[in-house]
Amino acid sequence: MSTIADIQNEIVAEFEILGEDRESTIFYIMELGGNLEPFPEDFRKEEYIIQGCQSKVWLVAEEKEGKVHYRADSNTDITKGLISLLIRVLNHRSPKEILEANLDFIPRIGMEYTRQSTIQWIGGHDESNEALCPSLSN
Amino acid sequence: MAIQVNSIRSEFPILHQEVNGNPLIYFDNAATTQKPKMVLDAIQNYYEVDNSNIHRGAHTLADRATRQFEETRESVRAFIGAKESAEIIFTRGTTESINLVAKTFGSTFIQKGDEIIISTLEHHSNIVPWQMLCEQNGAILRVIPITDAGELVWEDFEKLLNPKTKLVSVVHASNALGTINPVKRMIDAAHAVGAKVLLDGAQSTSHLDVDVQALDCDFLTFSAHKLYGPTGLGVLYGKRELLEAMPPFLGGGEMIREVTFEKTTYNTIPFKFEAGTPSIAEVIAFKPALDFITSTGKANIHRHEHDLLQYAVELLQDVKGVIPVGTAAEKIAVFSFNIQSMHPFDVGQLLDAKGIAVRTGHHCTQPLMRRLGIEGTVRASFAVYNTRTEVEVFAQAVTKIASLKNK
Numbered sequence: 001m002s003t004i005a006d007i008q009n010e011i012v013a014e015f016e017i018l019g020e021d022r023e024s025t026i027f028y029i030m031e032l033g034g035n036l037e038p039f040p041e042d043f044r045k046e047e048y049i050i051q052g053c054q055s056k057v058w059l060v061a062e063e064k065e066g067k068v069h070y071r072a073d074s075n076t077d078i079t080k081g082l083i084s085l086l087i088r089v090l091n092h093r094s095p096k097e098i099l100e101a102n103l104d105f106i107p108r109i110g111m112e113y114t115r116q117s118t119i120q121w122i123g124g125h126d127e128s129n130e131a132l133c134p135s136l137s138n
Numbered sequence: 139m140a141i142q143v144n145s146i147r148s149e150f151p152i153l154h155q156e157v158n159g160n161p162l163i164y165f166d167n168a169a170t171t172q173k174p175k176m177v178l179d180a181i182q183n184y185y186e187v188d189n190s191n192i193h194r195g196a197h198t199l200a201d202r203a204t205r206q207f208e209e210t211r212e213s214v215r216a217f218i219g220a221k222e223s224a225e226i227i228f229t230r231g232t233t234e235s236i237n238l239v240a241k242t243f244g245s246t247f248i249q250k251g252d253e254i255i256i257s258t259l260e261h262h263s264n265i266v267p268w269q270m271l272c273e274q275n276g277a278i279l280r281v282i283p284i285t286d287a288g289e290l291v292w293e294d295f296e297k298l299l300n301p302k303t304k305l306v307s308v309v310h311a312s313n314a315l316g317t318i319n320p321v322k323r324m325i326d327a328a329h330a331v332g333a334k335v336l337l338d339g340a341q342s343t344s345h346l347d348v349d350v351q352a353l354d355c356d357f358l359t360f361s362a363h364k365l366y367g368p369t370g371l372g373v374l375y376g377k378r379e380l381l382e383a384m385p386p387f388l389g390g391g392e393m394i395r396e397v398t399f400e401k402t403t404y405n406t407i408p409f410k411f412e413a414g415t416p417s418i419a420e421v422i423a424f425k426p427a428l429d430f431i432t433s434t435g436k437a438n439i440h441r442h443e444h445d446l447l448q449y450a451v452e453l454l455q456d457v458k459g460v461i462p463v464g465t466a467a468e469k470i471a472v473f474s475f476n477i478q479s480m481h482p483f484d485v486g487q488l489l490d491a492k493g494i495a496v497r498t499g500h501h502c503t504q505p506l507m508r509r510l511g512i513e514g515t516v517r518a519s520f521a522v523y524n525t526r527t528e529v530e531v532f533a534q535a536v537t538k539i540a541s542l543k544n545k
Binding site for chain 2: 021075078
């Protein structure tokens with residue numbers, strides 16, 4: 001099985017094809033959101049919302065046989081695309097692998113502003129409400 | 139007189155840069171305006187030549203800093219047509235100015251069962267301080283409704299006014315929609331029932347002539363950074379008799395006359411409300427910002443910005459999927475809109491990819507967004523240094539984004 005680092009390198013290579021064009025990068029991320037598995041409507045409630053974001057993000061993490069299974073959704077296409085990438089990197093990993101992961105692909109694909117908060121969020125440190133949240137809802 | 143926009147742009151160093159490979163188009167002026175070179179120079183000069191604490195030093199630098207600080211107060215007085223400069227209090231911003239009034243005027247002159255009127259258009263900073271006051275003292279907050287176009291419903295405002303109304307605290311021009319409220323009529327109607335009026339001038343003071351004596355408002359609040367001046371500086375204007383009757387806000391240095399452990403007596407206005415060392419550099423650098431506006435001419439600025447707004451509306455009104463939000467007859471140069479089937483955040487990011495800076499979201503007006511049944515908007519807000527060419531580039535970008543989901 002590929003490591004977290006391998007998958008991140010794969011993603012970075014895919015984005016390199018786009019060059020440094022910001023618009024193409026964003027369009028591609030928006031498209032990727034379409035790959036997310038449909039989010040169960042039962043989970044679309046307040047307790048699964050990441051608070052404080054301008055965009056709404058719902059996140060459910062479940063542990064099955066020692067591996068974490070993520071399901072998430074967002075009402076903005078860019079955030080949804082970023083979530084799909086995070087899930088691609090972190091899904092079906094053990095909590096230990098997730099906590100120890102050096103998540104660096106987001107700045108490497110030019111979406112720097114989400115880096116720190118995103119890592120904290122999906123890595124399970126719930127003190128960060130700024131998850132996937134370049135723009136706070138203030 | 140037409141605005142010489144190229145010559146004005148040459149005064150703003152920040153505008154001459156590329157963002158994401160495109161020339162920066164800065165349309166987020168309702169959030170904060172950029173600063174002309176004379177403001178930047180004034181800050182630099184203060185720290186290089188005059189840095190000193192004011193109102194207390196027995197030396198030349200302190201005298202120079204104090205004189206320049208007080209010259210700004212006089213400029214602000216002239217800028218808003220106040221009777222005397224003692225009625226000008228420096229604060230950290232509009233938010234602090236409103237909180238100051240809530241904590242001092244509010245806690246002294248508004249009692250349990252009294253009423254405070256605000257409007258649906260208010261920014262959170264003109265909602266939350268009054269809610270906090272009401273929670274504390276049992277006063278009641280009343281809200282003027284709006285029409286779908288974003289205009290206050292006058293009849294409902296009149297119905298809300300009654301002898302229990304102690305304060306009407308209302309925005310002059312809406313930050314989210316641009317609506318200009320009929321504030322002179324509102325002030326007269328409020329005074330007729332004995333209520334005082336606070337005007338939130340955060341958005342209006344940079345675009346419209348605001349004369350506090352002609353309007354007869356009791357308080358006016360605004361922020362320097364939306365008037366081409368530095369951040370961290372605001373103004374509270376209040377009528378002398380009110381400011382004198384109000385207790386101090388913060389306690390400390392500068393605001394006292396004499397301190398003993400038994401009792402402290404307070405300084406006269408404006409110093410009574412300016413505890414501690416103020417933002418000296420920012421105050422001093424605010425004067426060239428005001429001079430810039432005055433020498434350019436408010437009427438010229440308003441005409442230029444209004445032309446840009448009209449042009450944006452004209453270019454985008456028939457574009458499939460573009461939904462303008464806030465269509466009041468009287469507006470400052472704010473173009474708020476949504477794109478069908480897209481979140482404002484995504485639209486803002488795609489505009490940023492083209493070097494166009496706008497604000498997206500609820501604009502600190504969540505109750506207004508709720509009333510309009512939307513989560514937020516994309517807001518382009520224009521200033522004196524923006525051009526028709528920039529509006530064209532913006533309109534092309536918006537048209538392309540709208541076509542993504544509106545074939």
